[in-house]
Amino acid sequence: MGLFDAIKKAFTGDVVESTNLKPKIEVVTLYPRITADTPFQPKIDKPLVKVERLMPNKLQVKPMVGDLESKVELDVSAVNSAEIMKADVSELNEIEHKEVLPGALASEPIEAGLTDQGDDQDTAVEKSAIQAQEVVTSESNMDEMTQTDETDLDQGLHKTKKSWSQRWNEFMSNFRRVDEDFFDDLEETLIKADVGAETAFKLTDELRNEVKLQNAKSKEAVSKVILQKLIDHYTEQGRDEDASMHFATSGPTVILFVGVNGVGKTTTIGKLAARYKHEGKKVLLAAADTFRAGATQQLQVWGERDGVEVIVGPPKSDPASVVYDGVKAAIAQEADILFVDTAGRLQNNVNLMQELSKMKRIIERELPDQPAEVLLVLDSTTGQNALQQAKLFKDSTDVTGIVLTKLDGTAKGGIVLPIRNELHLPVKWIGLGEQVGDLKPFDANDFAKSLFGPLLEL
Numbered sequence: 001m002g003l004f005d006a007i008k009k010a011f012t013g014d015v016v017e018s019t020n021l022k023p024k025i026e027v028v029t030l031y032p033r034i035t036a037d038t039p040f041q042p043k044i045d046k047p048l049v050k051v052e053r054l055m056p057n058k059l060q061v062k063p064m065v066g067d068l069e070s071k072v073e074l075d076v077s078a079v080n081s082a083e084i085m086k087a088d089v090s091e092l093n094e095i096e097h098k099e100v101l102p103g104a105l106a107s108e109p110i111e112a113g114l115t116d117q118g119d120d121q122d123t124a125v126e127k128s129a130i131q132a133q134e135v136v137t138s139e140s141n142m143d144e145m146t147q148t149d150e151t152d153l154d155q156g157l158h159k160t161k162k163s164w165s166q167r168w169n170e171f172m173s174n175f176r177r178v179d180e181d182f183f184d185d186l187e188e189t190l191i192k193a194d195v196g197a198e199t200a201f202k203l204t205d206e207l208r209n210e211v212k213l214q215n216a217k218s219k220e221a222v223s224k225v226i227l228q229k230l231i232d233h234y235t236e237q238g239r240d241e242d243a244s245m246h247f248a249t250s251g252p253t254v255i256l257f258v259g260v261n262g263v264g265k266t267t268t269i270g271k272l273a274a275r276y277k278h279e280g281k282k283v284l285l286a287a288a289d290t291f292r293a294g295a296t297q298q299l300q301v302w303g304e305r306d307g308v309e310v311i312v313g314p315p316k317s318d319p320a321s322v323v324y325d326g327v328k329a330a331i332a333q334e335a336d337i338l339f340v341d342t343a344g345r346l347q348n349n350v351n352l353m354q355e356l357s358k359m360k361r362i363i364e365r366e367l368p369d370q371p372a373e374v375l376l377v378l379d380s381t382t383g384q385n386a387l388q389q390a391k392l393f394k395d396s397t398d399v400t401g402i403v404l405t406k407l408d409g410t411a412k413g414g415i416v417l418p419i420r421n422e423l424h425l426p427v428k429w430i431g432l433g434e435q436v437g438d439l440k441p442f443d444a445n446d447f448a449k450s451l452f453g454p455l456l457e458l
């Protein structure tokens with residue numbers, strides 16, 4: 001029985017399997033989705049289901065709403081945790097938001113909460129190693145990597161583009177006249193395209209004026225005005241935005257990567273290290289994710305592939321000590337850049353946030369103007385959830401920019417807009433695949449043109 005079925009059964013009460021075992025840790029809570037009908041519902045205090053771990057390979061799914069007492073047990077010994085967590089979100093129609101409870105991570109990594117620690121973890125490391133080995137860093141790839149041509153962007157944004165043009169065509173096919181209903185529908189279309197409620201309202205207001213101003217009446221004219229406005233909007237946002245990477249004027253530049261589990265921190269470091277090495281810079285990596293078994297090995301595989309040294313510490317050692325060793329090595333070796341990979345941390349986990357502050361203090365003590373960048377890595381496939389994460393991280397640490405990964409695997413690329421509009425954080429890099437060259441500097445104009453241009457025949 002899959003998790004989806006299990007949750008459904010938990011709700012309908014068809015299967016009632018209670019257990020006397022006391023849950024060891026609470027793992028995942030799924031919250032109701034914010035839908036187009038409820039755009040201003042940021043506070044959702046009632047979770048729908050709670051997934052708890054009973055034993056290494058047993059999960060229990062409990063409904064948290066209504067009067068149902070039913071619970072369902074689920075054997076997950078053979079299932080990869082990341083897959084379960086993704087399935088939670090994509091398979092359930094009425095449920096989207098998930099959050100891992102702080103208590104879960106304080107004692108064990110998220111993955112440990114959902115998988116069998118032993119074999120599965122080894123498998124995960126092996127898988128990562130294989131994936132990294134598949135990454136070819138030959139000279140020709142390096143050359144491709146430094147190009148930022150639009151074909152790559154177009155390919156990478158394929159899913160977002162397809163979904164956007166479908167939504168747009170559907171919306172315009174209902175066009176009768178420009179009236180309030182039209183703008184209501186436009187608002188809904190924008191919200192569904194993941195541009196965020198706040199942004200959708202703002203945009204719709206601007207578009208109301210723009211359509212009037214340009215006296216657009218026909219379907220074609222209205223469509224053109226709106227699409228052009230969207231392109232302008234993306235581009236304008238970029239005008240005061242500093243999406244460049246900052247480097248120390250002398251001595252090593254330290255770049256810290258933060259973000260929750262599995263968003264793509266290590267992969268991004270691997271890609272960036274290859275890029276900067278190719279540009280002639282001396283790069284070092286520090287494996288400060290001592291929390292998750294396998295994280296260090298994963299970074300080491302990237303280090304080997306990229307031909308850059310990785311500073312590591314013993315398992316479960318203080319990540320700050322790895323950072324210290326990394327900074328010392330960077331100074332001693334006169335490295336240009338030190339990339340620091342941190343543990344996947346929850347934005348609401350106080351201990352881990354303190355750990356991050358400690359790392360920053362150590363860096364600042366050894367290199368006063370560093371870290372030059374604290375890059376928050378967000379997984380675009382999580383849509384609005386990525387935005388929530390960004391808000392919370394921004395409140396608790398000095399994030400200097402965003403890396404938005406996995407744009408190739410999602411139709412939710414519109415999330416770029418609220419990240420910039422509502423958080424005023426520059427998106428510096430976008431991940432468009434798992435290969436070493438699949439990381440591009442974010443360019444708002446190119447992005448908007450790639451997304452809306454085909455509809456305007458640009």
Ligand SMILES: Nc1nc2c(ncn2[C@@H]2O[C@H](COP(=O)(O)OP(=O)(O)OP(=O)(O)O)[C@@H](O)[C@H]2O)c(=O)[nH]1
Nearest residue numbers: 261262263264265266267344405406431432433434
């Ligand atoms: N399709 C796609 N996959 C990506 C991208 N970036 C990362 N990934 C994949 O996402 C998965 C997780 O990436 P990691 O780099 O291990 O993520 P992490 O944030 O370091 O994870 P933790 O170490 O658990 O905190 C891997 O399978 C990567 O290959 C991307 O831009 N596109």
